[in-house]
Amino acid sequence: MPLWRLLHAVGITEPTPEAQYVCFDGPQQELPKGADGSYGTSIPMHVALDPACDVLVAYQQNGARLEPDHGFPVRVIIPGWIGGRMVKWLCKIVVSATPSDNFYHFNDNRIMPPEIDAERAAAEGWWYKPEYIFNELNINSAIGAPAHGEVLCVQRSASSQPFTLRGYAYTGGGRAITRVEVSVDDGCSWALAQLQRPEKPTKYGRQWCWVFWQLTLDARALLLAPTLRCRAWDAGNNTQPRDITWNVMGMGNNCHFTVHVHQQRDAEGNVSLRFEHPTEPGALKGGWMGNTAGGWKVRGLEGTQANHCSYSRILLCTACARGATRRDGGSARGYRRSRACACRRACCCGTLQRQKVLHD
Amino acid sequence: MPGGSRTYSMDDLVAMPSHTLPVLLVCAGNRRKEENMLKQTIGCVGVGSSHRLPLTFPSAASPGAPPV
Numbered sequence: 001m002p003l004w005r006l007l008h009a010v011g012i013t014e015p016t017p018e019a020q021y022v023c024f025d026g027p028q029q030e031l032p033k034g035a036d037g038s039y040g041t042s043i044p045m046h047v048a049l050d051p052a053c054d055v056l057v058a059y060q061q062n063g064a065r066l067e068p069d070h071g072f073p074v075r076v077i078i079p080g081w082i083g084g085r086m087v088k089w090l091c092k093i094v095v096s097a098t099p100s101d102n103f104y105h106f107n108d109n110r111i112m113p114p115e116i117d118a119e120r121a122a123a124e125g126w127w128y129k130p131e132y133i134f135n136e137l138n139i140n141s142a143i144g145a146p147a148h149g150e151v152l153c154v155q156r157s158a159s160s161q162p163f164t165l166r167g168y169a170y171t172g173g174g175r176a177i178t179r180v181e182v183s184v185d186d187g188c189s190w191a192l193a194q195l196q197r198p199e200k201p202t203k204y205g206r207q208w209c210w211v212f213w214q215l216t217l218d219a220r221a222l223l224l225a226p227t228l229r230c231r232a233w234d235a236g237n238n239t240q241p242r243d244i245t246w247n248v249m250g251m252g253n254n255c256h257f258t259v260h261v262h263q264q265r266d267a268e269g270n271v272s273l274r275f276e277h278p279t280e281p282g283a284l285k286g287g288w289m290g291n292t293a294g295g296w297k298v299r300g301l302e303g304t305q306a307n308h309c310s311y312s313r314i315l316l317c318t319a320c321a322r323g324a325t326r327r328d329g330g331s332a333r334g335y336r337r338s339r340a341c342a343c344r345r346a347c348c349c350g351t352l353q354r355q356k357v358l359h360d
Numbered sequence: 361m362p363g364g365s366r367t368y369s370m371d372d373l374v375a376m377p378s379h380t381l382p383v384l385l386v387c388a389g390n391r392r393k394e395e396n397m398l399k400q401t402i403g404c405v406g407v408g409s410s411h412r413l414p415l416t417f418p419s420a421a422s423p424g425a426p427p428v
Binding site: 001002005006009010054056057059073074077079082083084086109118134137140142170199202208209210244246247248249250251252253254255257278279281287289290291292293294295296 | 385388389393
């Protein structure tokens with residue numbers, strides 16, 4: 001049932017200075033920390049009261065009573081928000097002038113800057129800085145197919161060999177996913193995937209569900225691919241960053257989902273491609289990031305920039321690698337001469353600075 | 361009812377008008393394992409550590425639901 005109905009039933013129809021937040025509490029003695037061992041958190045009153053936000057006090061899922069694991073008998077559902085605000089085994093709802101004072105409201109579900117580790121977070125009071133709370137989901141997408149470890153045999157004789165990549169995408173706030181793109185050249189150029197939207201928007205135009213995407217390529221287009229990447233865009237024109245930004249709770253990671261492509265050649269000269277995801281779920285040990293915490297090394301953003309350019313160099317044609325000079329229309333006054341690739345590959349169309357990096 | 365409180369039974373809740381909608385639920389730690397490979401985090405290892413799909417794809421109450 002909608003939370004706003006419950007609030008109206010007790011006379012709360014609009015936010016006031018005394019009614020700025022709605023706090024949710026689960027059962028006591030459930031968890032090791034906090035005054036009473038309960039899990040609790042809160043949301044702003046304007047979200048709770050807005051029918052378009054669809055905040056629910058839910059007692060059924062898929063037409064059946066909630067399972068114990070999913071919060072029986074009653075839980076909160078806040079579409080487009082992180083699961084951590086959707087308190088399960090709901091016991092108490094409190095209307096308040098201030099956010100929840102529950103231990104877990106402050107000490108969980110926060111995204112702090114990457115230089116803040118657990119020690120600094122505790123010593124410098126970062127858990128209590130309101131601006132680092134993680135509420136609405138951020139945009140994200142991933143590749144499901146090809147799966148980790150999947151092998152594609154590239155046929156030499158076939159005129160074309162369709163190969164389909166598939167995955168999911170979602171975002172927060174009820175915004176629509178407007179496009180998903182796939183790159184097979186380390187993010188230099190991107191191809192639009194087809195979207196499948198299993199659910200319609202709500203009557204308020206909100207989209208609370210994920211979408212599925214797919215893109216069919218000729219397998220031979222992957223022969224030069226160092227990686228497969230995907231990124232989504234939403235109605236707010238948000239997209240996903242190329243690089244991961246570490247944070248102490250490990251939350252909100254939405255960098256390009258990047259699958260490495262390994263080319264293999266058997267004794268007969270047949271070429272196959274093996275796909276390697278960044279990680280495997282749970283305790284499984286596969287993935288190009290390794291299986292040791294802290295074992296994957298980057299040299300900061302500069303380092304990944306450098307890596308990126310060295311990947312690009314691998315892809316350059318002979319003319320490009322020589323740093324051939326050509327006329328390049330990049331100035332409002334007309335043509336200017338610059339050292340630029342003559343090959344016109346998409347990865348050579350970046351800024352002059354990037355070309356310099358490529359060719360020096 | 362400023363300062364007051366009210367207790368709702370399950371019967372009370374079920375008697376109120378309900379609303380059904382499909383909603384995606386996502387853990388805040390989706391794709392956490394990639395972060396852990398870069399540097400160990402203090403987020404729960406057992407939840408959301410996967411790089412794979414979000415957790416569930418539920419809908420909430422359905423109209424005319426049987427009494428709970």
